[in-house]
Amino acid sequence: MIRMTEPSKITTQTVPDHQPAAGGIAARARASVGPKYLSGLNPEQREAVETLDGPVLVLAGAGTGKTRVLTTRIAHILSQGRARPAEILSVTFTNKAAREMKHRLGQMLGHAVEGMPWLGTFHSIGGRILRAHAELAQLKSNFTVLDTDDQVRLLKQLLQADNIDDKRWPARMLAGLIDGWKNRGLTPSQVPAGEAAIFANGKGGKLYASYQERLKILNAADFGDLLLEDIRIFREHPDILRQYQQRFKFILVDEYQDTNVAQYLWLRLLSQAPSSSSSLPGLTRPSINSSQDGSPGLDASRRPGDDEQDHATPVAAGEKPHVKNICCVGDDDQSIYGWRGAEVDNILRFDHDFPGAKVIRLERNYRSTGHILAAASHLIAHNEGRLGKTLRTEDQDGEKVTVTGSWDSEEEARGIGEEIEQIQRKGEKLNEVAILVRASYQMREFEDRFVTLGLPYRVIGGPRFYERAEIRDALAYLRVINSPADDLAFERIVNVPKRGLGDATVQMLHDHARKRRIPLFEAARAVIETDELKPKARGSLRDVVTQFDRWRAQREVTAHTDLAQIVLDESGYTEMWQKDRSADAAGRLENLKELVRSMEEFENLQGFLEHISLVMDRDSGADEDAVSLMTLHSAKGLEFDNVFLPGWEEGLFPSQRTLDEQGRAGLEEERRLGHVGLTRARRRAMIYFATNRRIHGTWSTTIPSRFLDELPAANVEITESKGGSAWGGTGGYGASRFDDMEAFGSTYSTPGWQRAQANRNRGGGRNGGGGSGGFEEEAATFSSSSPGPDFGSFSPRRRGPLTIEGELVAKSTGTTSDFSLSDRVFHQKFGYGHVTKIDGNKLTIHFDKAGEKKVVDSFVQRA
């Protein structure tokens, strides 16, 4: 496996502050007389903007001006006359990022940027290309984009048709598998046999194939197809590929560390210089991480007739595909989307994939104070698979990062609430306060608290607008109008509002449709001419068909917003919610109005539907002064003066599930998430953890996150939680504390807790963990790291030199418990029992009545 840089090179390669960027005379000459958009850039940024030719990788650490570089680069290309707006392909991951870039470009160029038609998310641009060549994917250009929900419902139908027990083999799981395959660029015939077999006794691959067939019949594509079908079209039709290669003179990619294999392949195809040669290099990805079986994923050519397989041979070593001007910007330390197929390897091996690539590091941080940056850097230094950057700041040290322990998550929310009120009293804006949680279920407690306090807040990236039932219903009506073959949409609304068309009727329509190979809607039209249905159902169905025919006719002469309103009213859908007396009915009606309003931004119904499924976020009242509440994931790219980071506990953060599924790679991704969280803060970062947390409705005792131990003592301050902490100071939760804990229940030994415990013990035994005891500052040293990163290895032990010193270490009060095996003990809640296992100050006790429990020794007394 190839590593890009030796650690030793990293520091020396950094461009010194005062010298002009490499690039020599030309760059210097431009530097003095350069256009004004270049002024204010530091030398590295400037180099990233001005190196227009050939592949460029910009390693942009948090807060180093990444977006600025990207937008300035586009401005530079345009003003140098190197390309017209329509010749620049610029891809981002989120709509937010795309909007932000458009906005900043507009500001920079002064005049309106009418062009830049190819600035957008991977999915929107992929979808656009697919629509242009839909017929090559057996689709019509008005195809529907299915979201996860539709996908699962469709798969459920397929499972039923195949008589597969969807209890044992959930549709969700299959959806996840298919998603994963698509992320890796695999069509049904390319899925390795072993993987296809793991679902439903070997039917996985076949189901994937029939799912794809169904999609074509429904005139639909899922998110993965938006890229995968492009790739297939490019491969099968070199002339089309060449057309795009010629069009795009420059390619820019944001957040490159988040790209998955499919996105990588897509980019790679587009980034080849146009060539008429039949041997297209780079059609496949060279083996990713030297997997032992030697199957690089794409060479599974089991099915005859897939002639594109012929190209699927790895690029020969030394072969240099001609690559044009592609600039990828990313930060390996912010790669947090491994779970959806992102390959950190894409960025780690950039110069291998794009030979001759210039790598530019942006390490000057303009965002955070010294202490925050030091803490974040120190934390991330524990990762092995890094390219290695050292973030620097010229800002002052500022306040130390605080770590606060609370008894439980309610106290945590209370403490943070009070802290925020203090910030407010100091006259700071709530807009500059954010709470970043690991899992969305953590949000509720804060919302409750803020409602009580009357503190304005907004949830960012919460349940998405178009995922709401009423929006999906309304969209389904519009989808049926737009695409009569959209059976999923038809099925969704055929009996909404209630029309007496239940499962029996729908089933009958299905049979009919399948027999004649026609869409459900057409089946309905046929069936109402027969007397197969009871008169009542028949009448209802006739009404539905007639209504849709009328709406489709109206579509020609009515503005699409008016049409939507008409459809909602005439179908009785609006009325349905007006009659509904539940609390949220009013809100739903409001949402429907909002939906109709939002349609105004689009030319017509078709354009609206094309976009709606790709637009995830709705900007909600950003002008109001309010605290922001969001997940760590959705915080990427944002910054705030004050950042609260609650829930730093084993099992929650790092997430047990990630650890279980991804081993050490997962742990490193979680650590990067912590790094992202800390680097969101400009002036104050405040970490919290609770000793007790409610998970799945029951209280569990948790132990502080290992990441706390990995913070540098010199930059961190331990504080007391407001309202009394069970942690620190008093030396552990005493029995008196426990007396108050009504809710402390039976779940001390949840599987998650046990796993966390097991992992912790396996992970080097540096400390006994435990919620009890105080932090002690201590110059801790542990050894780490073999010379090269070692992906794919799950070895929990680190080897080699690299020492990290000066860390906080949580020390358990009693690493030696007073109890010994089979001691008879008494517990206030569980009664009498005897000790079966001792682990530091944690005891496993078999209680006479309550069974086996894990308990901290201070909770029990000798019987």
Add this chain to the structure above:
DNA sequence: CCCAAGCTCTCGAGA
């Protein structure tokens, strides 16, 4: 065909 009660399952991040 509809509704209500009971049941199970989830509770990691997104386009």
Add this chain to the structure above:
DNA sequence: AGAGCTTGGG
């Protein structure tokens, strides 16, 4: 704890 789904009775 809560949602979503299945089941049984009207």
